[in-house]
Amino acid sequence: MDQQMLKLLLLVAYIAVVLVFFLSRRHAKGPKIPEPPRVPSSIPVPWINSVYGLLRRRMQHFVDVGVKWRQPISTIALPGMNIYVVGSTKFMTSIQRQPEVLSARFFFGQIIPGMVGVNKQSFDSFADIKGSGSNSGDSLLLEGIRATKRILNSKSGSDMNFDAANIINCNFEHLGQEKFDQPVDLWEWIRRETVLAISESTYGKNNPFWDPEIRSAFWDFADDSIWLWLTSALPNRLVSKMLKGLNGREKLVKALHEYFTRQGHERGSPIVSTHYSIFAKYIDHNEIARFECANAMGSFANTAPATFWTVWHIFSNPALVADIRAQITAITSTRQDEDGHVVHEISQKRLREETVLFSALEETSRFRTSGMGVRMVLEDTTVSSGEETFLLKKGGVVVIANRALHTDKSTWGDDADTFVASRFQQKAPPMAFRGFGQGANACCGKKFALHAISSFVAMLVMRYDIEPVDGVWVEPGQDGRDTTSQVASPVGRPKVSMVPREDAGKVSWKFVP
């Protein structure tokens, strides 16, 4: 055998060994699980499409992709990271069963400290973001969420619901004396009233949100929240020139810091006093007010727009207003007090059970949700619909496009695009409603928010006639691109006339348990 032949034989043998090695490995591992299909793109380099979309629509871009393609799950490949957009319920059971590796809390742990501008020590204490999904063990984030859940599901939670309803009622009593001679900016008025009611039931007598400057600072902060997170690595001096939200945040931090320094929390709700003791365990006193900004955002930033949209949907439908008035009248008892004043007493318990209000509110949330659920992929993870299985790669991000799930006709029926106030009087289709999240990350403030909003709307419906000054209710539109909230506020500013239905000097209203 000559040298050439020997070399050729050795080469063939080498290739055979390599082939056998790879084939055996492949056989041992089984067939490769694919990643979800790519989002179609009209241009040759698809990620450019996404980066352009992100710049234009920012986070809303992913929701738009979910709504446009309506794929159960699809991949947007960005340089160095895959985004998995969930556009239907098919994979939701599988996603929700794996909160340790598809982690919302890991995401909260990354985004919240940047948004509120804490120091490195507070950042490390906030969430065990180096650990597995930060769902177990102790951290400021976890203890805070557990405490909120415990309190709001206990007797203290029911007391808070009732307190909030009575504060709402008191504020209405006060308003009753006012004459709404001028057109009212409905969004401005509703967000003022909801923030006042919820903040007073949370922070008590020393509530910093009574100051209009602090409320305005809060909305500057909330409206710029995404940008504050994205620019958190830059010096404050530079960011304050670009974002109103930074100055708003710092003003809010100062007011909340004074509140805690003067021990305001000792006269506040169990939520704020318990949060304070958890904060104090983990971080420096000077940092506490920063995280409290995030708590305030969780409480008000969704509740105010959800209240606005509920009012908008109800009052723009006169038949619905009439139905709700009849239902509330049926659960109201009327008496005269010793001065001859008429007192109407609405049963808060029956408000939930015997009126369409809670359903209308959940329907508003289905119809108006603009946000998304974000889950960080902490390990290579498979998700399955029963028929298909896909691999989600470590380092990727799952974006649940809530609006896509909420408008899917295959789950909600042909009227998915229509507001139907009574829809939630029946059970929602499984996994389809994400207005308050679900599973491990379901909203712990849901009950409180539903009670507060329904009390507000009930009082409004019974006390006032509301008409748009132009004579027609025009859709004001929504644009959630700058906020982290689930329910974007209106873009247009509807102006309405508000006329008391009864002589407020002679009649008063109350909630009774």
Ligand code: HEM
């Ligand atoms: C209408 C008002 C509200 C809406 C629409 C709303 C919506 C939501 C949604 C969709 C989630 C799930 C997020 C996800 O899956 O990634 C959530 C979680 C949460 N919400 Fe709300 N929320 C509201 C009011 C509140 C209030 C009043 C509080 C506090 C008192 C609150 C505290 C929380 C907390 C702490 C979580 C995280 C739960 C966890 O990870 O275990 N929310 N909310």
